[in-house]
Amino acid sequence: xxxxxxxxxxxxxxxxxxxxxxxxxxxxxxxxxxxxxxxxxxxxxxxxxxxxxxxxxxxxxxxxxxxxxxxxxxxxxxxxxxxxxxxxxxxxxxxxxxxxxxxxxxxxxxxxxxxxxxxxxxxxxxxxxxxxxxxxxxxxxxxxxxxxxxxxxxxxxxxxxxxxxxxxxxxxxxxxxxxxxxxxxxxxxxxxxxxxxxxxxxxxxxxxxxxxxxxxxxxxxxxxxxxxxxxxxxxxxxxxxxxxxxxxxxxxxxxxxxxxxxxxxxxxxxxxxxxxxxxxxxxxxxxxxxxxxxxxxxxxxxxxxxxxxxxxxxxxxxxxxxxxxxxxxxxxxxxxxxxxxxxxxxxxxxxxxxxxxxxxxxxxxxxxxxxxxxxxxxxxxxxxxxxxxxxxxxxxxxxxx
Amino acid sequence: xxxxxxxxxxxxxxxxxxxxxxxxxxxxxxxxxxxxxxxxxxxxxxxxxxxxxxxxxxxxxxxxxxxxxxxxxxxxxxxxxxxxxxxxxxxxxxxxxxxxxxxxxxxxxxxxxxxxxxxxxxxxxxxxxxxxxxxxxxxxxxxxxxxxxxxxxxxxxxxxxxxxxxxxxxxxxxxxxxxxxxxxxxxxxxxxxxxxxxxxxxxxxxxxxxxxxxxxxxxxxxxxxxxxxxxxxxxxxxx
Numbered sequence: 242x243x244x245x246x247x248x249x250x251x252x253x254x255x256x257x258x259x260x261x262x263x264x265x266x267x268x269x270x271x272x273x274x275x276x277x278x279x280x281x282x283x284x285x286x287x288x289x290x291x292x293x294x295x296x297x298x299x300x301x302x303x304x305x306x307x308x309x310x311x312x313x314x315x316x317x318x319x320x321x322x323x324x325x326x327x328x329x330x331x332x333x334x335x336x337x338x339x340x341x342x343x344x345x346x347x348x349x350x351x352x353x354x355x356x357x358x359x360x361x362x363x364x365x366x367x368x369x370x371x372x373x374x375x376x377x378x379x380x381x382x383x384x385x386x387x388x389x390x391x392x393x394x395x396x397x398x399x400x401x402x403x404x405x406x407x408x409x410x411x412x413x414x415x416x417x418x419x420x421x422x423x424x425x426x427x428x429x430x431x432x433x434x435x436x437x438x439x440x441x442x443x444x445x446x447x448x449x450x451x452x453x454x455x456x457x458x459x460x461x462x463x464x465x466x467x468x469x470x471x472x473x474x475x476x477x478x479x480x481x482x483x484x485x486x487x488x489x490x491x492x493x494x495x496x497x498x499x500x501x502x503x504x505x506x507x508x509x510x511x512x513x514x515x516x517x518x519x520x521x522x523x524x525x526x527x528x529x530x531x532x533x534x535x536x537x538x539x540x541x542x543x544x545x546x547x548x549x550x551x552x553x554x555x556x557x558x559x560x561x562x563x564x565x566x567x568x569x570x571x572x573x574x575x576x577x578x579x580x581x582x583x584x585x586x587x588x589x590x591x592x593x594x595x596x597x598x599x600x601x602x603x604x605x606x607x608x609x610x611x612x613x614x615x616x617x618x619x620x621x622x623x624x625x626x627x628x629x630x631x632x633x634x635x636x637x638x639x640x641x642x
Numbered sequence: 643x644x645x646x647x648x649x650x651x652x653x654x655x656x657x658x659x660x661x662x663x664x665x666x667x668x669x670x671x672x673x674x675x676x677x678x679x680x681x682x683x684x685x686x687x688x689x690x691x692x693x694x695x696x697x698x699x700x701x702x703x704x705x706x707x708x709x710x711x712x713x714x715x716x717x718x719x720x721x722x723x724x725x726x727x728x729x730x731x732x733x734x735x736x737x738x739x740x741x742x743x744x745x746x747x748x749x750x751x752x753x754x755x756x757x758x759x760x761x762x763x764x765x766x767x768x769x770x771x772x773x774x775x776x777x778x779x780x781x782x783x784x785x786x787x788x789x790x791x792x793x794x795x796x797x798x799x800x801x802x803x804x805x806x807x808x809x810x811x812x813x814x815x816x817x818x819x820x821x822x823x824x825x826x827x828x829x830x831x832x833x834x835x836x837x838x839x840x841x842x843x844x845x846x847x848x849x850x851x852x853x854x855x856x857x858x859x860x861x862x863x864x865x866x867x868x869x870x871x872x873x874x875x876x877x878x879x880x881x
Contacts, residue, residue, distance in 0.1 A: 261754055
């Protein structure tokens with residue numbers, strides 16, 4: 242397929258007031274180089290041909306559009322599933338790592354670093370580094386290393402070095418700090434593959450473009466299957482890359498409602514959640530201005546979610562702008578509801594979803610009655626599969642009886 | 643030019659350390675602790691976490707500086723977010739009230755937020771700018787264009803912390819900044835010994851010592867930190 246990039250929604254690296262480049266001076270030259278290379282690649286058909294060839298032959302794209310008959314019956318509207326869980330490595334993350342690894346190769350950088358929370362982005366990065374013969378170092382919060390032992394071993398099998406990060410809250414936010422520190426030190430030889438639509442410009446727009454393949458495929462598939470656009474598109478939001486990826490193709494379609502679902506953890510009223518757009522306020526973290534969970538003194542608040550992939554106190558700057566403009570509705574679903582949806586969806590559809598995706602599913606189940614029976618379908622981004630979460634969920638819910 | 647983290651190792655000792663440091667230094671740099679110090683190495687990271695546990699805040703930092711009566715110019719080092727949440731105008735006013743002379747925002751490189759940079763530039767505080775080893779000629783020109791007080795040259799790639807050796811290209815790096823500005827040049831990152839300080843002082847106008855000082859303060863206390871700085875001062879004066 243030919244890649245039609247969405248019209249650029251940012252101006253000078255900003256989405257409205259959000260985004261920007263709030264980084265130490267040492268990184269400015271590398272970001273300038275990356276932005277100028279990426280700007281030239283945007284119009285380079287050879288680059289996108291290579292990207293799409295890898296997506297087809299290595300990842301298995303296009304990912305299917307599945308019916309969800311029993312979930313549809315439950316909620317009273319036809320639900321269609323965009324199956325990113327069927328990608329090689331089991332999630333949407335690989336779409337981005339392939340694009341960025343191609344850029345790193347063009348820059349002649351042979352060393353790749355990445356941060357990871359649940360380990361999906363780390364695995365996707367280690368995978369493409371193995372394929373391209375690049376050195377790969379993945380920073381992972383020490384707490385996540387304990388929680389996600391399986392993905393740690395997968396990364397090691399793929400030849401990556403996993404560095405546990407002991408500082409701060411020992412989770413994704415601290416892994417990102419440590420990756421940035423590595424990048425400041427080794428910037429001449431190293432490319433940093435950020436895993437979501439966060440970080441300094443050009444990352445939020447670059448990662449969006451690499452993930453926008455999700456929405457482009459899905460929009461075409463829905464039109465072919467149904468003959469009309471979906472009523473609502475739903476995706477989970479941590480940093481927000483699968484959500485931006487599927488939303489991007491539908492942003493110009495005013496009739497299509499877009500819904501992002503955040504993690505309410507133990508509840509928005511508690512201090513233990515990750516609902517940045519629901520309960521945060523604008524601030525600067527990891528190189529961009531965006532909504533942020535923080536205290537009154539500007540210290541970043543620890544996030545919490547049962548899903549390690551949503552356990553992040555920030556969010557991509559384009560989401561902040563979409564929120565302020567009212568183009569996307571953001572809701573939050575708590576740990577309990579997500580776990581229930583995880584179980585329910587597995588039983589109803591024969592698909593074990595990632596815990597991240599389970600948040601979006603839970604919102605659809607909760608929203609029964611929102612759609613009329615003759616409404617156009619609801620399109621759900623199944624951002625990843627839940628194999629990685631099975632042991633964790635078993636420990637929380639107990640074995641099935 | 644010593645750097646100290648406000649509120650480390652305790653709020654009380656932090657004040658004592660600032661006063662002791664003032665005796666042997668020309669300019670004091672005081673760091674506002676931040677939960678995510680991504681430009682800092684392990685020593686400063688630990689000091690900021692400890693300071694936050696001690697309850698240090700932006701307001702507390704200013705109060706500490708004011709109550710210490712330092713009689714030396716103070717440059718406030720901060721990441722941007724605590725300043726944004728405190729309020730930029732309010733910070734500039736309150737900092738000037740306690741005698742702060744300059745503001746360095748680690749994650750606000752030149753051009754990142756021009757309006758905000760102009761507000762600092764036009765305030766009573768100096769807008770202190772950083773230049774890195776990776777900054778190219780045009781970029782150095784942009785960085786020093788609205789700079790005030792002095793220019794802070796990052797001595798090497800990486801985060802703050804002690805290095806065994808100085809960067810070999812420090813001389814040419816300083817020269818590239820020198821041709822772009824008439825402001826004094828201070829060099830920091832990785833300077834910890836009298837020998838290193840003397841070598842840097844031959845080339846630059848100011849020498850910043852942070853992690854090594856914070857390490858001594860944390861391990862051995864205020865008196866030891868004073869002796870450490872006294873040793874550096876003596877070395878610089880005799881060189």
